[in-house]
Amino acid sequence: MRHIKASTRLSRRDLWRFGIGIAGAAALGKVVGPRPAWADGPPPTPIRFTPFTRELPMPATHQPVAPFATNCKFTTKAIPRFYVVHMKKGIAEIIPGVETEIWGYNGQYPGPSFHSTFGTPDVVRQINDLDVETSIHLHSGHNPSASDGLPFQDLLIPPGGFRDYCYPNQPVGFSTGEPDPNDNATTGWYHDHATDITGPNVYHGLAGFFLFTDDLEQRLLASNTLPAAPFDVPLVLQDRRFNADGSLFYNPFEHDGFLGDVFAANGKAQPFFRVQRRKYRFRILNGANARMWFLRLSNDTPFLRLGTDGWLLPAAIAQNRIFLGMAERADVVIDFRNAPDTVFLENILVQDSGRGPGGDLQNPDTVVPGTPLVKFIVQGAPVANDATVTVGTLLRPNTPIAANEIVATRQFEFVRSEGAWQVNGLFFDENRVDARVRQGTAERWILKNGGGGWWHPIHLHLEAHQVQRFNGAPPAPQNAFKKDTTLLGPGDEAEVFMRFRDFPTRFVAHCHNIEHEDMRMMFRWDVV
Amino acid sequence: MSRSRRLFLAGAATALACQKGKADPAETAAAFAEAVVAGSRRRFPNPLLTTHYGRRVRLYDDFVRGRFVLLNFAYTRCEGKCPRGLSTLLAMRKLLAPRMGCEPDLVTLTLDPEHDAPEVLGKYVASRGAPAGWTCLTGARSDLEAVRRFLGFTDPDPRVDADRTQHGSLVAMGDDVRGRWQVASAQAGAEPLAQLALRTAGMGVSLSGTAPSACRARGA
Numbered sequence A: 001m002r003h004i005k006a007s008t009r010l011s012r013r014d015l016w017r018f019g020i021g022i023a024g025a026a027a028l029g030k031v032v033g034p035r036p037a038w039a040d041g042p043p044p045t046p047i048r049f050t051p052f053t054r055e056l057p058m059p060a061t062h063q064p065v066a067p068f069a070t071n072c073k074f075t076t077k078a079i080p081r082f083y084v085v086h087m088k089k090g091i092a093e094i095i096p097g098v099e100t101e102i103w104g105y106n107g108q109y110p111g112p113s114f115h116s117t118f119g120t121p122d123v124v125r126q127i128n129d130l131d132v133e134t135s136i137h138l139h140s141g142h143n144p145s146a147s148d149g150l151p152f153q154d155l156l157i158p159p160g161g162f163r164d165y166c167y168p169n170q171p172v173g174f175s176t177g178e179p180d181p182n183d184n185a186t187t188g189w190y191h192d193h194a195t196d197i198t199g200p201n202v203y204h205g206l207a208g209f210f211l212f213t214d215d216l217e218q219r220l221l222a223s224n225t226l227p228a229a230p231f232d233v234p235l236v237l238q239d240r241r242f243n244a245d246g247s248l249f250y251n252p253f254e255h256d257g258f259l260g261d262v263f264a265a266n267g268k269a270q271p272f273f274r275v276q277r278r279k280y281r282f283r284i285l286n287g288a289n290a291r292m293w294f295l296r297l298s299n300d301t302p303f304l305r306l307g308t309d310g311w312l313l314p315a316a317i318a319q320n321r322i323f324l325g326m327a328e329r330a331d332v333v334i335d336f337r338n339a340p341d342t343v344f345l346e347n348i349l350v351q352d353s354g355r356g357p358g359g360d361l362q363n364p365d366t367v368v369p370g371t372p373l374v375k376f377i378v379q380g381a382p383v384a385n386d387a388t389v390t391v392g393t394l395l396r397p398n399t400p401i402a403a404n405e406i407v408a409t410r411q412f413e414f415v416r417s418e419g420a421w422q423v424n425g426l427f428f429d430e431n432r433v434d435a436r437v438r439q440g441t442a443e444r445w446i447l448k449n450g451g452g453g454w455w456h457p458i459h460l461h462l463e464a465h466q467v468q469r470f471n472g473a474p475p476a477p478q479n480a481f482k483k484d485t486t487l488l489g490p491g492d493e494a495e496v497f498m499r500f501r502d503f504p505t506r507f508v509a510h511c512h513n514i515e516h517e518d519m520r521m522m523f524r525w526d527v528v
Numbered sequence B: 001m002s003r004s005r006r007l008f009l010a011g012a013a014t015a016l017a018c019q020k021g022k023a024d025p026a027e028t029a030a031a032f033a034e035a036v037v038a039g040s041r042r043r044f045p046n047p048l049l050t051t052h053y054g055r056r057v058r059l060y061d062d063f064v065r066g067r068f069v070l071l072n073f074a075y076t077r078c079e080g081k082c083p084r085g086l087s088t089l090l091a092m093r094k095l096l097a098p099r100m101g102c103e104p105d106l107v108t109l110t111l112d113p114e115h116d117a118p119e120v121l122g123k124y125v126a127s128r129g130a131p132a133g134w135t136c137l138t139g140a141r142s143d144l145e146a147v148r149r150f151l152g153f154t155d156p157d158p159r160v161d162a163d164r165t166q167h168g169s170l171v172a173m174g175d176d177v178r179g180r181w182q183v184a185s186a187q188a189g190a191e192p193l194a195q196l197a198l199r200t201a202g203m204g205v206s207l208s209g210t211a212p213s214a215c216r217a218r219g220a
Helices: A012-016 A021-027 A198-203 A215-222 A514-518 B003-020 B025-029 B059-064 B081-100 B118-127 B141-150 B158-162 B190-200
Strands: A081-092 A100-105 A111-117 A122-128 A136-139 A162-167 A187-192 A207-213 A232-240 A262-265 A272-276 A279-286 A293-297 A303-308 A311-319 A322-324 A329-335 A342-349 A363-379 A406-417 A420-423 A435-437 A442-449 A456-460 A465-470 A485-488 A493-499 A505-511 A522-527 B032-037 B040-045 B048-051 B056-058 B068-074 B105-110 B134-138 B170-175 B180-185
Touching (some): A111 A122, A187 A329, A198 A514, A207 A232, A279 A322, A293 A363, A322 A329, A420 A505, B040 B141, B068 B190
Parallel strands (some): A111 A207, A435 A522
Antiparallel strands (some): A136 A187, A232 A262, A342 A363, B032 B040, B048 B134
């Protein structure tokens, strides 16, 4: 890993890691003034604040409502839960003391969390009270095409319209009589996916957690293996940029990937979080448009990694640092039993451009200590009867996709072309099918970064994929099982296996640098 | 003030400034216009440029303010992607006409101002049938570059960025009334681009339907 000496790179962003932010920058004589709108890079946020003066907020929980008439049809006889969500403008305090208009699910940023249970379908009526089109993707969900939240004209919810999303919440493979609960997801998220405008829609607040549970996870909780609520904490990390009046600044002409300069956790800029001396489970989600995070704890203790993207690993592993591309998730335990009174969750990655961080995935540019994102205030004595999970604790078995199941190999190259982004030399066209896969089969897909120094996190819808090789070598342990988003740094190539079960018709795969996605680095593939 | 009157006055002011042999301070002040883009106040480039008819115009004042517009970059000596991109954009305008009540303005700025004099651009427009509502603009390279950079039609690699043969084949579509802007590849296909344009203009998601009584794109 390449370390950048702070003394030689004292950018305004670096000042954050000293906890002095923009106010400190001004105090040090750093000029924070308007830049010409036509200069490279967006203007810095001109609002001063002191970090770690607000508590980490917990997203609200969506509450079921009385059943309503719907076109949703499920094969299971289980009684669905019904939800009604209004996408609308709201006010959030992201920077302490500053009111910011956001676009939120129920007007909240981040959106309230869904708590869903395998075996019980959900019907979610999404009502669009905004003046932009929306489409709500359930990321890590295994859902019919019409409820996946796809960027197709006929699936968009126009302003004033609504759509019922029908989530069967059945184990993958249920339709064939061979359901595989090993593929049950745990940490999903829902976010906007409207054609060409996902970037501004998500940036303004249209994202939230969609947490699943099932019998296996309930056993891990009942046996006190895993920390349970309130010690199970969703944590979405995002970057935002502001105008002087507190409104969000977004530049639709920032095509490389839009970066913010204020770092929010659960929608709050650099909050603190009071914790007991015990184990906490954090579902860390990179919900940024184009920023990646390389996370460490300031006391240099390792994370206990439970899961990757939507799924629990077969066994918990220790990880000193965690790299998260956009849309990737890390399900971790942080053990505060022996922690000092203050611990920071830090981002040590150096990234000044939407193109991606400096260096490459194997050797990213870092600065230590990094930017503190969350301050943990650790209180009390170590608790009794703490959760027992530790390195090697068995979690969720994995059902590997065997090489002899593979019926076809396809390659998808993600490349910048003519100022925008393509897959295999083509821009996304919802009416063009770029791959037809047979339902019930498995394929080998080669995901290839087409070069130019760009970073592309590649999200494949419908099911988890299993990374077989990464640049010709076995993948890192945390990436070796189930993923839905595989990050390709410059020059990287991933070989993944994927099954296509239960749901026919159209799906997509795309780069999750959302500005790249909006400029059509996406392709349609159909299950036939 | 009518558009033609504005154009006349702008041209007269420029002529006067040229006669004096120095830049008019008012001209510098008007090189940017206050605009709202995606909810944020921005200084939108508003340089004095020349159309393929030889008229002097201001980009924002005359083509963007209060309207829906398509902006792209090309140059007359460009082969391949410029003609392809322009064909797509001209086809896209036709697709939009039934819903918008007119073909929205397409403004093409040259990447080759040293060669693309107004009369060269005029012949270029004529060679493509001189469709109404398509205007090509030339001017000082620095002014054109300011627009290109504002719209993000750039490449982070300085060598690529400086090579016009590798320029991005992009179109910016903006509804200045709503402050909503989108950029897409001009190679993405006429129909997808038309659908995006319609949504950008806040006119729904379907290209089929009734037209407004007045042209939605002009004077919004």
